[in-house]
């Protein structure tokens with residue numbers, strides 16, 4: 443498919459009032475955080491053919507100040523600029539072209555969004571303790587990255603496996619031109635019929651595609667066809683539901699209201715953000731076996747006591763705050779009928795909640811690995 447540049451703006455706006463309630467640090471004070479137990483051992487359960495691993499609990503740090511400062515937020519962003527954030531493009535804010543697809547992908551594909559994706563890649567890298575994948579690959583020959591975004595994962599995989607051919611596809615041709623010789627990018631709509639040769643990939647990798655995909659069972663069936671017998675599919679997807687275990691996240695906060703609008707918006711366009719727990723069923727129905735599911739708690743700010751999880755939360759906060767407007771605009775205008783000024787008022791409160799040290803939220807992040815049987 444051709445790789446000409448996208449230009450379409452997001453859809454139009456109509457007003458609907460919203461009244462977010464700010465959260466005072468006092469009102470949001472944790473009650474049980476100080477008494478939390480130390481991180482628990484991994485909790486593994488086996489049900490039928492699905493093994494679920496729950497990673498340790500998070501324990502909250504005790505702070506004297508009430509909010510993360512601008513410089514704390516900024517330090518996580520700027521410390522990355524020389525490493526993972528150099529895949530930049532000089533265009534203004536933009537969305538993918540509607541000319542090649544009728545899909546409603548909700549995020550922009552501009553420089554600010556690409557920076558957020560690269561920050562998010564770093565968060566994923568950290569939370570997986572420096573691993574790019576969990577599937578047990580042995581001399582892979584072909585790897586497919588579905589919805590590659592900036593291509594950062596595909597580039598690092600091509601470097602890590604120089605003997606493999608890596609392919610990254612996406613609606614938008616936003617990937618860098620100068621990439622490792624064993625990597626190619628394709629413009630493609632992955633909800634349409636795949637044209638890859640059946641039984642040809644050692645790994646089909648899918649990350650942060652919730653909110654983009656309307657028909658997950660179909661996508662995973664196409665992945666099954668594309669994977670070699672004995673090969674793997676791997677998914678790393680959040681359930682996008684803001685949670686807290688210590689009573690520190692008031693339901694009437696602007697952040698909680700934002701979370702409801704966000705997941706409701708995705709449901710409104712038919713591409714749910716919170717269907718992730720169902721993926722083991724979809725994988726099994728597609729024909730995959732040996733399904734393993736790991737659930738990471740992904741903190742949304744550096745509230746954890748544990749140094750590693752604090753770092754994860756810091757970068758996650760920076761990515762979340764940087765992406766907040768992009769994550770909100772399409773759903774909030776088209777599905778909820780909010781005006782841009784209304785959204786900006788809400789987002790100002792949401793940013794305050796995100797920086798509030800007394801609020802300890804996290805997302806569940808699901809990592810699935812599943813194998814195509816040798817003899818299908």
Ligand SMILES: C[S@@+](CC[C@H](N)C(=O)[O-])C[C@H]1O[C@@H](n2cnc3c(N)ncnc32)[C@H](O)[C@@H]1O
Pocket residue numbers: 538545547549551559562563588589590591592595611612613614630631632633648649650651654655
């Ligand atoms: C949230 S980003 C994640 C990018 C990348 N997987 C990562 O984890 O960094 C989702 C990406 O999927 C792409 N996308 C959305 N719908 C798509 C579709 N139907 N076909 C191909 N790509 C799609 C978007 O253009 C965007 O680059």
